[in-house]
Amino acid sequence: MDRKNLIIFTLLALLLAFTDAHAVNHKQPTVILNGPWKFKTGDSLQWAAPDFNDAGWETVDLTAPPGSHDGDVGLTGYVPGWAARGHADYSGYAWYRLKVSLDSLKGNSLALAGPPAVDEAYQLFVDGRLLGSAGDFSGPVPVAYSIQPRMFGLPDSISNRKVITIAFRVWVSAATLSQGTDLGGIHIAPELGKKSDIEARYKFRWRQTIKGYIVEVAEFATFILLAVTIALLRKPVKQHTWFIIALVLLGLVRANQAFYYWLQAETSHQIDIITLVILMPLVLGSWLMAWRDWYRVERPVWIPPVILALTLVYMCGQLFSLPWVSDTVPHAVFQAISNYSRLLFALVLAIIIGVGVRQQGKQGWLYLPAVLLISTGLFAQELSELHIQGIWFPFGVGVSRTQYAYAAFSAVMFGLLVYQQGRKKIPQERH
Template identity: 35%
Template sequence: MLSLVVRIPTVAQSSLHAPNDVTHITVGQSVSLLGGAWKFTIGDSPLDPVTKKPLWANSLFDDSEWETISLTPARPTLDPFFGYPDYVPGWTVNGHPGYSGYAWYRIRVKIDAPTGTRLALTGPDTVDDGFQVFDNGTLIGSFGDFSSSHPTVYSYQPTIFQLPSAAPNGLADGTRTFAFRVWMAPFTPLMVPNAGGFHGPLRLGEADAVAKLHQLHRLNLIRLFAEEPAEALLCFLFVLLAIGFSVFDRSDKVYSWIAVGYLLLGALRVVEIIYSVNQIVGSSTANILMDAVLTPVILGVWVMMWLVWFRLERPVWLPGAIGALTLLFMVGDLIGEELIFGLSSHRVAAAFLLLTVVVRLGFLALLFLVVILGVRKQGREGWIALPAVLLLGLVRFQRELVLLTRFDGWEIFGVGVTPAVVADLLLALALFLLLLRRLFFSLRLQREQARDIQQAAEVQQVILPESRTMYPGLLIETEYRAARLVGGDFFQIIPHASNGSILIVAGDVTGKGLQAGMTVALLVGAIRSTAELNADPLFLLEALNRRLVGRNSSQATCLALSIAADGNVTLANAGHLPPYLNGLSLEMEGALPLGMIEASEFSVTRFHIAPSDRLVIISDGIIEATDKNGQLFGFDRVSQLLRANVAVKVLADAAEHFGQEDDISLVAVTRLA
């Protein structure tokens, strides 16, 4: 058993004296709490000019003028962060508000123990933020790196210090003075309620018993942070989920924003895990990463995600405002929390800390503005997303809620669960349901679009002429290969019974897909209606040009030629490739495509095709076919194949197998003998 006897100190006659304010401890099989009769003062000790050791660590130093404090709580209280019992508020609420820096604790203990008993001492359950411990003026350990003027401290973990069996530099009766030099960083009071120094008693006793208690506290720390790895895993699973959803709908950028948001949130959780259970990352570095980098960026990404979610394009200043607030948040936290020691004065830091409050409120205002605009634009979709947005606000402003309510969570089966964790889980659930709903509507829209495209392709096939047609004195062969389901190439063959001539129109609309297909349908209708009035190629191109001018992104190359019964040909060209006559490219002047300018002038060429001559019109999809090495099919291959008099199907197959990139169309006209 351990017995404690506390004696009231007498008035000291000098700074170094034989003290009589001693706590008696009898060491048995249990561990004693060092809770009362502590001496405390703020500031740092001067050094002994001879030994260069702190004077306040000396066992004979007169600390009678210091405050006498107790580390035993007045009533049972749990540590709000680690869940340890016997929590004691720090010095900021016990007479030293706003103070950060060095402070000292001292206690004198007389230990009665059998000879050869190994002794050990634990640090407090919680401390802000690091300390050195002295046994009768001899440094026996520390928590943190005190090798520089600005100590490097860590997220607190339970500590244990082995004591020598004989007190170093002790009094004859074996009395030992334990002195603790404590350092609290400037940013700690901003994040920790009741901050400042020790938050509970120390424990002293037989080494094995103390070691078991230390191990229990260590396991308790790991248990309390058990939800962090699970939350990090959930974040990374959401990243994979968002990436998977994006595969089904690459046009929806919201999945990318969600993936980035949860990737950064998972990285934040990983930093928190490493920081909380290991002495790898110092508090300053960890807080720079968590508070000044990841937290502002995550908040900016989430607000942008909802902006994209609601497809808000106005007001146009919203993305810029989000970026500006993110940068201000980062700078405000970096300077305001004094995360880099000596970067600014306390007065400047206080101003920047106020800036971060304004910025966070600005983020909250933007978030609600986005929701209001989203509800106005999408109605039901906005109201359905509202719970998730409110949860996001709770998650991102958890610090203010904790400080305001003084409530930091629950303990469920020994695992600490904070309101932020609950809000994170509910947010993930809400987003998952919203994403499923969004994906369902996206897939339904894609099916409708695919059906529309299929119908457009069917219509396009209907309006194309037969692949092989006989006319009086002419054999016309055609071939068409769309790069997509709906193509942008077109051709029409219109015979005129009155004079025996044939009008052939071929062209290529800019772009691909459904939009190009709709432009093709427009041009084919215009070709048919115009040809009934006047089949002259130049008149036709001028009419088509008027139809396209003024339509955004609606341009087309086009070639129109009229073949008379005697073989005379009139050809008008609007930027299309020249046709090939018996394998050789015709010489003709260039011209602008249709739809460029209203008063465009088109070149006109006249020539004759004799019996057995073959005239072939091709689209640029044949020339621009590209193999895996980046080589073009080119004009030479086309000319070589046409001089060999291959069928149009053979030429189309050759270009397609070479590496089709664009629509392929051919029209071959052979004058019969």
């Protein structure tokens, strides 16, 4: 399937997920394939064969503790990956195999709901036959995209068998594995059942995924609306150009996160480049320039060139800290450069705000809540390192500290704009 058709198909899936009006019965008669699965690191396509002897493989149980969920959107049934199961340093291919009895499902049109949380790409085999995949396995190294809910129809010839063998060929890169201690492989068990029941689960998983990232799109729309409002109300517009640019760039970062998980138009490497290497340094640099202009801080004169230098250094640090960019680059060194660059960004921002508040007095203090709220999102990494809670799950959906902060920032900024516009009208009315 080419990229255009894939995007169209995914959009249709999103539409179905939004428009489906039927409540999902969480006790529907599907078989949750917790296992225990047979598991082995390494790779051989012979391992997909139903008669392959996997007696010497280790076992992995995907049964999740009650109430467990992933740390992002709130997908339920989450368990740690193979890095937490004795394979902390292993990246590459690994296989999961499971023999499943069809006695309770015999004679029905069957389907399988793919695992909605996997590091990082997978292929699904049933009785040695490839049914589908998540990711592109056509090249020598698989290309990973976001893992989305997937539904695989089983051939009708299988439904009359007593036992089938399900095998997942999973691949994860060293770069992804280095990002956490519980990554690698399948995190949420797949499900098997009648096609209608699996379709209901598939739509339910899509709704979870959409709800988990819909806030990002809402924030994008809010930032754009705020930028337009500033352009209309704050004159001259030239004085607030950086503020408008900062809002647009930050909106693009938020929207791109949702589009990555919804549309699969970007690979995992592409979103690293677009978001981490390009957009995030530009976002930090533009926000420092935005607050400099907002507070009308003209001195020290070295602030703009320092912001430019920090932005370029941060870009380089982000690029060469990516483990997949090059095997010869000291990634840890460049990661340290990125981290220290961020701290210097925070220091320069503090100088700008300090000078601005001192110059503007009471008016300067009025903007401080907005500065603190936007900084809570911009410097989320540093706040997390201080062990400040970063995400909550109201109604089973993950909402991050950054999302709360940006929502509050938008409300404060709209309030300030209305307040200042009202103060401008008072002298005119008296006149």
